[in-house]
Amino acid sequence: xxxxxxxxxxxxxxxxxxxxxxxxxxxxxxxxxxxxxxxxxxxxxxxxxxxxxxxxxxxxxxxxxxxxxxxxxxxxxxxxxxxxxxxxxxxxxxxxxxxxxxxxxxxxxxxxxxxxxxxxxxxxxxxxxxxxxxxxxxxxxxxxxxxxxxxxxxxxxxxxxxxxxxxxxxxxxxxxxxxxxxxxxxxxxxxxxxxxxxxxxxxxxxxxxxxxxxx
Amino acid sequence: xxxxxxxxxxxxxxxxxxxxxxxxxxxxxxxxxxxxxxxxxxxxxxxxxxxxxxxxxxxxxxxxxxxxxxxxxxxxxxxxxxxxxxxxxxxxxxxxxxxxxxxxxxxxxxxxxxxxxxxxxxxxxxxxxxxxxxxxxxxxxxxxxxxxxxxxxxxxxxxxxxxxxxxxxxxxxxxxxxxxxxxxxxxxxxxxxxxxxxxxxxxxxxxxxxxxxxxxxxxxxxxxx
Amino acid sequence: xxxxxxxxxxxxxxxxxxxxxxxxxxxxxxxxxxxxxxxxxxxxxxxx
Numbered sequence: 001x002x003x004x005x006x007x008x009x010x011x012x013x014x015x016x017x018x019x020x021x022x023x024x025x026x027x028x029x030x031x032x033x034x035x036x037x038x039x040x041x042x043x044x045x046x047x048x049x050x051x052x053x054x055x056x057x058x059x060x061x062x063x064x065x066x067x068x069x070x071x072x073x074x075x076x077x078x079x080x081x082x083x084x085x086x087x088x089x090x091x092x093x094x095x096x097x098x099x100x101x102x103x104x105x106x107x108x109x110x111x112x113x114x115x116x117x118x119x120x121x122x123x124x125x126x127x128x129x130x131x132x133x134x135x136x137x138x139x140x141x142x143x144x145x146x147x148x149x150x151x152x153x154x155x156x157x158x159x160x161x162x163x164x165x166x167x168x169x170x171x172x173x174x175x176x177x178x179x180x181x182x183x184x185x186x187x188x189x190x191x192x193x194x195x196x197x198x199x200x201x202x203x204x205x206x207x208x209x210x211x212x213x214x215x
Numbered sequence: 216x217x218x219x220x221x222x223x224x225x226x227x228x229x230x231x232x233x234x235x236x237x238x239x240x241x242x243x244x245x246x247x248x249x250x251x252x253x254x255x256x257x258x259x260x261x262x263x264x265x266x267x268x269x270x271x272x273x274x275x276x277x278x279x280x281x282x283x284x285x286x287x288x289x290x291x292x293x294x295x296x297x298x299x300x301x302x303x304x305x306x307x308x309x310x311x312x313x314x315x316x317x318x319x320x321x322x323x324x325x326x327x328x329x330x331x332x333x334x335x336x337x338x339x340x341x342x343x344x345x346x347x348x349x350x351x352x353x354x355x356x357x358x359x360x361x362x363x364x365x366x367x368x369x370x371x372x373x374x375x376x377x378x379x380x381x382x383x384x385x386x387x388x389x390x391x392x393x394x395x396x397x398x399x400x401x402x403x404x405x406x407x408x409x410x411x412x413x414x415x416x417x418x419x420x421x422x423x424x425x426x427x428x429x430x431x432x433x434x435x436x437x438x439x440x
Numbered sequence: 441x442x443x444x445x446x447x448x449x450x451x452x453x454x455x456x457x458x459x460x461x462x463x464x465x466x467x468x469x470x471x472x473x474x475x476x477x478x479x480x481x482x483x484x485x486x487x488x
Binding site for chain 1: 363366376386390394398422426439
Binding site: 031032033035036039040043082085086089090093094096097195199202203205206209210213 | 444445447448450451452454455458459462463466469470473476477
């Protein structure tokens with residue numbers, strides 16, 4: 001099952017690459033650099049998926065104390081942090097030629113940076129507790145608090161800043177880009193979500209193996 | 216003992232301990248004076264820059280004091296080996312949380328009043344018109360900081376690198392509260408009416424409710440042992 | 441606007457390197473644990 005996911009993600013990612021460079025049109029104002037969007041946006045959105053899964057798994061763990069839920073939360077957290085870190089890096093690399101600066105405190109970048117630090121904290125908390133049962137419990141509480149905080153972060157930062165073009169996908173008005181851009185974007189998005197699922201499943205399996213090795 | 220009585224007992228004990236030792240209070244007062252001093256050195260001469268930066272620095276003072284105060288919430292229990300006593304306490308442990316929250320709120324309010332008073336005096340700021348609005352903003356913001364702060368203090372009380380981990384966990388989660396309070400304070404000090412910052416107040420109120428509910432519901436989990 | 445291929449390469453490159461490295465470390469650790477699990481089993485079966 002996990003292996004299927006693995007191969008599926010490879011196929012999907014290749015398809016995504018083909019679409020990003022072969023099918024997607026060259027953007028008028030930004031030029032080639034705009035193609036970075038086809039990894040940047042899927043990375044960020046996949047990390048949101050990861051954090052939501054983390055929150056749900058944390059909730060399930062607190063209710064049932066099932067170690068599988070804890071492992072899913074842990075794995076999801078790791079991959080989520082990795083993806084959002086890459087999201088920040090690619091966003092920054094995209095920003096330099098486009099806006100002339102490596103960083104700007106606009107709504108989207110700021111929110112993403114805050115989430116990154118929050119979930120790095122989640123991983124640090126897990127790392128600081130030796131007793132696995134305690135670590136699972138505390139991490140679950142933090143995971144739930146963090147997830148509840150996400151909408152608060154989103155709104156507060158958005159009200160504070162609106163330099164960045166309003167996020168076309170998340171705004172109530174709906175997507176305003178052309179369809180030629182939409183399809184490569186969607187294919188890449190699906191590819192990265194599948195990759196997230198594969199890596200999380202594999203990491204969770206490794207966590208179980210490590211737990212059994214100690215026992 | 217009923218739930219409310221237990222919570223009150225915890226709160227009274229903590230306030231009494233603090234009143235007698237004044238350890239935390241002294242550290243916070245000294246720190247606030249230091250902040251004031253540094254602020255004066257860097258910006259005292261330039262009135263315009265000072266006015267522009269004031270809301271941010273004011274809340275910086277509040278937050279840093281809060282970190283100090285909240286981080287020490289369970290210090291007494293840990294240092295004097297009373298932690299087991301907490302874990303073995305009968306009944307709903309969230310009563311302990313509310314008691315700790317109450318004493319933290321009292322401590323933070325005292326320090327904030329002091330910091331605000333010092334700022335007003337030393338930088339000659341006229342806050343009379345803004346005061347009622349300011350009162351609400353500070354109350355909402357302090358509540359938000361204290362609710363999550365008390366929960367996280369319990370969480371980090373017995374982990375490695377506690378002193379570093381506590382602010383690392385608390386500050387990112389509190390960014391919405393900080394943004395809202397600083398922007399609202401800024402607007403109020405510029406003379407805007409309370410209605411102009413209604414959205415910030417709503418955000419703060421929503422945050423406060425969410426934080427309180429989650430903390431009360433999950434505190435038992437933290438103290439399971 | 442100049443083409444800025446280097447930035448595109450940098451972004452895709454960093455992503456690929458980080459993801460592949462993470463995946464590779466997962467695989468390596470899995471193999472380590474597999475080896476650990478098999479060795480003591482073989483020892484006990486020889487003793488019996």
